[in-house]
Amino acid sequence: MAADATTTGEQPSYHRLSAAGLRDLAQGEGDGAVIAELLRAERSRRLLLLRALRNGVSGNGVGPDGVDFFAQGWDLLERAQRHAPEACEELLMSPNTGMWVSLAVRRVRGRAYEDAPHWVVLGHLAALAAAAAARAGLDFGITVPTRRGRVHLPTLGCAVLADRKPWGAALVTGRDGRVRVVGAGGEVAVPAGPERRARDWIPVRRMTLGAGGRAKSLVLEELDPYRTFPRPSEPRLLPPAEAAYWESSLTAAWEVLLRDDPGTAEAMRQGLMSVAPTPVRERFRPHSSTAGDAFGGVTASRPDDVAQLAATLVHEFQHTKLGGLMHLEPLIEAPTSPEAPETLFYAPWRDDPRPLGGLLQGIYAFLGVTRFWRSHRHTADPAYAPLAHFEFALWRTQVWATINSVHGHERLTPLGRYVVERLADRCAAWLTEEVPATPLRLAREAATDHHARWRVHHLRPPAKAVEETVRAWQQGAPRPPSALAAEPLLVPDAEAGFSDSTAVLARYHLSEPDGPWRRPGGVDGADTAEVQLMLGERTEARAAFIARLSDKGAPASAWPGLGRSLAAEPAQQAAAGLLLHHPERARAVQDAIAAMTGRRADPVRLAAWLGS
Template sequence: MREADRSPVRDHESTSSHLSRHRLDDDLLRLLCSTGERHQVTYALLDAEYSRRLLMLRLLVDEVAARPAAVGALAPAREAWELLARAQRRNPDAVRRLLMDPQTGLWAAHVLRRLRGSVADDAPLWSDIGQLHALAAAGAVLAGLDFRMPVPAREGAVLLPCLGQARFATPDPWGVAEVSAHGGAARVRLDGGPVVDVPADATRDGAGWWGMRRLSTSHRGLALALTVDDLALYPVVAGTARPARLDEAAVRRWQQALDRAWALLVEDHRERARALSAGLLSLVPMPPGERFRTHSASASEAFGCVMLSEPGTDGPGHEDTVECAVTLVHEFRHTLLNGLMHLTPLTDDCSDLYHAPWRDDPRPLIGVLHGAFAFSGVAAFWRTRCARDTGSAGRRARFEFALARSQSRAVLEALDALPALNATGRALVRGLLADVRSWDDEALPESAVRMADRAAAHQRAAWRAHHVVPDEETVRAAADSWTRGAEPPGAVATDAGGTVRTDPEGRRLDVVAHLLRLKIADPSAFAAARDGAPPTGAHLHGATPADLAYVGGDLAEAEALYAREASTAVRPVSWGGLALLLAGRSHRAAGVGHRALGERPELLRAVSGAIARRSGRTVPPVELADWLARAWDGAANPPGAQSGSGSMSQSTRCSPATARRTTG
């Protein structure tokens, strides 16, 4: 360990200077700018993050020391700091583990924001600050020191990071307890009253004690150890509920799932597994999600932490194993990019919103960059699975690779054209893009590519139908012309403007990709759904008969059903599906107008709504589309005319006119 890492008790300038010296050299940066993960990069980012934690703690202690009343009945912050320094001198590895715990990062960032007035919390400030005292006490226990330290209690619970939680029966929401240790035996006493002894093995439960569990697995010489943080005080994603304590059966299920996923990663993705072994630190368990829709999350202040829904039981064992493995890879890539962004910015200021094909909502630029980094790695994962899996699992892998490859390339090419990327951001994008383009010559079955194109086009059409509001004057002019029985105005074909406004109802826009996965992996379940049987699992949420017909290949039925849904205003997604189907109908005259409408389903939806408000009558959607399509007849280079509906997955950001962040 470097000298600068040995003692956290040092001045602000020294710690800041040490952090500023952490830079990835050119070779490591090249390794990071790829669709794979490397353990060398992981170690470099871990070192940088450790220095950053030291800096955050030093800033926190300095700010609290300047406001001594902020600690309430607890000891001064510098006493906790000195105890932590003693523990580090005795056991530096244990203190490093404490400081690198993802909860430490989340806590420190939250308290600094509270001290600076940028975030509010119902908890007393002294209770949040007091987690410094709990951190110091935990370090002292791990180092085998004799000590006494007051710490905060919340609803009778005292959390000692990386150790566990002492629990007392008390009605008081906020209190003070004392942690003490002598001769290697530690205990927690609440307000001078009841006592809980900390077990010698703190990961074990005891009387009044919940241990901090760990999951450990090993395969072919590579090991992974994760803290199971079901005692977390600070949410990885703001606003989410604290995790519930797992029962022993759930812990066993997690262990079995991790054993299988880790064996798969080590066998088939060994270099990735080496990186994950070094950098994955904790798991915050979430309730089971839907089949093919694993819930997961990560955060910039929680390096090495992944929130993950319990692996499902609906699908076959291999399916669940692959889902768990690819989700670990996905979230770990977010962690790596967050680590890089703690060292250097990747973009200039940019308030625009963009389409990201992996999300239902419009995303800021840095969110799109995060998605591109994560999902290009996901594409590489599925590329390997194409060579490993057979049968329906192999068909699924080829579909997923085709989809992730095309979406990643489209997003990366769009990002590369943006002036808001700085030099490091552009190097990152171009490194990823070089990897993705190198896969162009890898042949995939035509059916996999066709399904991937259909899924990507439908998601983008659904996204536009929800979130893009076309130019009001164009919509008004079109509604006027329809009402008067005139031809559609030329503005329909020449104006591609509009505004992005986030529609909170835009959810499950990946419904076609979701159903295609079901059709590939479980044809009988898909067939039963097509026949109208009640769903037997949580895999049809958000799907309608129109979507099922579309994925099932009955396009005439799908067109009729989407048109009916659009007429009754069931959901904006229907306009996207209908526009795509109309764009693909080969019997239409030139097809130029319908292909252009396939790129702009929001216009079809908006004009229909404007006419209905004026006349009080519902306009037949197909009739309206045929009429609007005539606006493109004779237009020179009409928007969308050259690309067709299938290219919607190739356009990943709104135009400058439509990408402005708006209110209202």
């Protein structure tokens, strides 16, 4: 690569954010100018990773036929950069390149994230070099790795050979502007316009969102093995109808963002580079991801609707911004002892407990989601507005509670404290905004239920306190011992799942009040009693939850469900309060009673006693 201060012995310069850029990022914002600052830093980081990779290769790039894929790739890439540096920039800054070089550096340091041989992983540099040389119009010849007969030329496309062995090699040549790929199983002539599809050539799918000064270019990424996180994957070609759906959805989502979150849209115009589609998921349970090493890349499951896709892009771009900031300066201090277990926290967007770093990422992402729904609820179609109001009310509640759980944490760096304080200021300003009664009520129920489910799965009261409580119950004591109120232990439960069931049911209720979700099994993880609760059938739900909890094998989530079914009964406030705020106590004591006596206590009477 061409020399700069990051790859020579010169005194390096340091990347620093402008004061305005830091202020905007700290409160969850950031325009195109601050994204440009982050991209300059990311560029230097990529060059440093490439240099670290070259220093650590030590012959690991040599294939079984003696070809040093890495060395020849480095030489050709340097030649392409000298001849046409602009042709190398898109390759260097591609999210896929960032993902590859970070995984390759880890590979030479002993951590493998895929089963490909060393020479295939490191030889990806040869494929990058071939693409750069082709873009620069050079005459060249270079051997590159193949994966199941596919020859990936990043940012250009993929040649498909007949030989489908897991790993192999092919020769890529360029002569007079024409590129050919020759390998076991045949020869592929790359079209003169590489964006055109041929029988054995699949081009990168590029699209333009919007038009004129509001336009945004984007890659709909199907091909590159390093498009997915945290490990590579096989190409996933979109059928024509699916590709058309994605293209129309992304175009419509872009228009929504321009209208409802124009600051983020401006930042995305520079910083969002590719979206890699993944298979459809259950409605209202989309999956998306980003990686700090793949700045500008997003993977996302097939969207349910345009607004959901817009919110997903905001969510993932928030991760991208915070990841770029954290590459410049950390937000949390490293643990004082590497052997000490990581402190874990409740995250209201996850089933599992999360470490502090992951929690900050979630706060930052969902603050952006809250901002989007705050605006979109006023512009959405009237039929969609109740759902948008619900999303705003739910996420402002969850973000606010989580910010307060980490505010002032001892491991936050000065920058980390500054970011948390600015995010808190931003979220606090939204807490008093009015939300219609039904979406507000459902958001509060969903937030309470998620927290209660998390507690009942992951928290365990002290064992001695549980034993003492069982004795007090058997002896007819008027109230449980105070020891049961001691700080519970966090014991992550790998079986926890579907903690969002109440939120998902609420979304269905607001958008499809008479839909099939009302039938048994209509929503994964939600049983009939939960549906009855959503429909206001509290008496029926209460009877169902009591029946479950009076028998062995009851799901842990039935305890919070019972609490919700009792919440409207004045005579059951103690039981409802216990089950919604400390359900782990009821679960632990009930299990201990059953283990000791072979019988299970009446769950309502037990909860009322524990709540007294």
